Amino acid sequence: MPAAEAEVLDEIRRLRARLPQVTGAVAASADGFVIAQDAAGPEAEGIAALTAASLAVAVRLAAATGRGEFRELLVQGEDGYVATYAAGPTAVLTVLAEPRTNVGRLHLESRISGARIAELVTRSDPT
Template sequence: MSGPEPNTQVLMELKALRDRVPQLIGTLVASTDGLLIAHDLPAHIEPSGMAALTAAQLSLSHRLAATANGGGFHEVVVHGEGGDVVIYAVGWTASLTVLAGPGTNIGRVHLESRPAARTIAEQLTTVAGDPNQTSDPK
């Protein structure tokens, strides 16, 4: 395999996202079962614990979306006193969590984070070898 390691590619995408939206406090990518893939979090947030919390919220959000309207889940926004937490589905196997400071424009967060989630999904799919992929990888 040539090029950077998959987690390095994901970490580069996380850092680029924070560069594009300076009001972000941190970012994290975790598997749906709560395993940490990559993070760009401040020191006071424990990455593995945040990955587990993200997986729990992701599971609840998937279930809520399916129960309420029979559709798939894309993202959830949690507005808090000290800022916002936005969790995006990254394909079927992971999530992107974005921590935004108070007063951050959530529209801007979505504008930058949605494409980042798609890019990360592509990076993770390429590494895992998507079983739904129809083209010959030669």
């Protein structure tokens, strides 16, 4: 595992330690390729691909409504949350959480991790 991937995985694990209601997380490129994952259940590749598709719609919706650049997307299902956060211009962090999760805390902790992942991904990008 390259250094940036290992550091991103460490950040995901720190997020899960800070917020035990998080059941999994995937850091991916904006085009749907997994960077690092710590998720039980659904396949990380599937989550990354679906995140890329929903990200495309969310970015267009934010722009079309004059809301600026994409920051985050929250989906609440019967069995919990799926939240996606921008992690710099080329990556996203998708977090799976239990239904009893405090959404404010989910946002706070995930935004911190998203910012850290953005730093790690940007630092490792040679361009």
